[in-house]
Amino acid sequence: MPHRKFNKLLRDFYNRPTLEICHDILGKYIIYNSSEGKLSAKIVEVEAYIAVNDPASHAYRGKTERNKPMFGNPGFSYVYFIYGMYHCFNFVTEPEGQAAAILLRGAEPEEGINFFRSNSKVVKDYQLLNGPGKFCRSFNINLVHNNIDLTGELIYFEDRNQKVKNIIESSRIGIKSGQEKLWRFYDNDSMAVSVKKNRNKVGV
DNA sequence: TGAATGATGCGCT
């Protein structure tokens, strides 16, 4: 019988409290079986957006055509277009009806580095995916990838039993409201974190 | 080393 070396994350993983998932998703791998071949990367930085009591969330003011994936089933993607030129990739958490999502902000390239490089002008490989806009640019992720089931075969996350030792919690980047919330989480041992600041843990 | 700014399109008030 075929032995599954790595476990794909399924619905139960996403159907949980968002802040728990933020911790758990670090060190997992995102897999994208694109038309250009298999792409993969290790997740090292994320942010939580939980509509309840969070003015910074797109879903805070209720459901609209754009944000409706956030109100839907957990384990689906939510991709939006921002600043006239970038996309951001999120995945939906919490039970259906509770609007929440986690923004992918940083990852370490694994498979498909040549494809990532072809979409980018950066010098170092760890710079290919270190930012939400750069992640989507290198992966060539856009609105076509909005609201798709991440327990399917196209895009999904994989558990490779890797532990993340130093998780830092900090305030989120680039928002003006809700800054008191320490809802950004990153792997302090990774080079592919977009910015290392606002840490609430001692160390350099 | 950090602050300011331009690029650029769309959602929302």
Added chain:
DNA sequence: GCGCATCATTCAT
């Protein structure tokens, strides 16, 4: 119209 879950470049210190 305004502002935005960004990035790369320019300018000031």
